[in-house]
Amino acid sequence: MLVLNIVLLLVTVGFLCWLVFTLAVYALPLLAGVTAGLWAYETGTGAVGGVLLGAVAAGAVAIVGQLAFAFARPFWVRALVAAFFAGPAAIAGYAATLGITRLATPSETWQMAVAIIGAVAVGFTALFRMAGVALPDPRTEIASEA
Known part of the structure; x- marks a missing residue:
């Protein structure tokens, strides 16, 4: 029974991590x-x-x-939009990771350390997912075809 509980905990934690990473862009x-x-x-x-x-x-x-984010050409506009989306995603990632680690880690120091790592990971995931939405620069495509 103990092994089944550990397996179910790992599956649940894995599913929640996948869910947080998938839905990170939609926090804002x-x-x-x-x-x-x-x-x-x-x-x-x-x-x-x-x-x-x-x-x-x-x-x-x-x-x-x-x-x-897709149609803005200046880098600072894209960075600002990405920061608006990645900020709440990082906060949500921190809260989710802290909640998950409280189930398995008794040390509060390690809980905070893992939660901060989770916040950074979720924030960067949201940033990269936003970057995947951007349209390619047409000048780059023309230059690569020549």
Whole structure:
């Protein structure tokens, strides 16, 4: 029974890590959607109105961010957009990694160290996923064809 518990813990931790890395890019849109939805709910639109407004806000932030990153040519604009997306992803990665390591590691020092490593890893993952959205520079394609 003990071996089964260890195997299930490892499978669960692996699944949660995969989930955090996959959904890291969507931390900022989720934050914007939840904030807009809660604001709408508190102003009297009701639960359905809050959910709808939150979904629209989250979709808008995701689309605008990806379009801004894809079509912006100056490096500083791309870096700023990527930082806006990677910051909340790193915070979410820190919280998720800290929660997972608290299940398995008794030392708080190691918990914090692993959580910081997780935050950096998730932040860079979000950064690289945003960079994968960018369109190639047409001048580079023309130069490579010649």
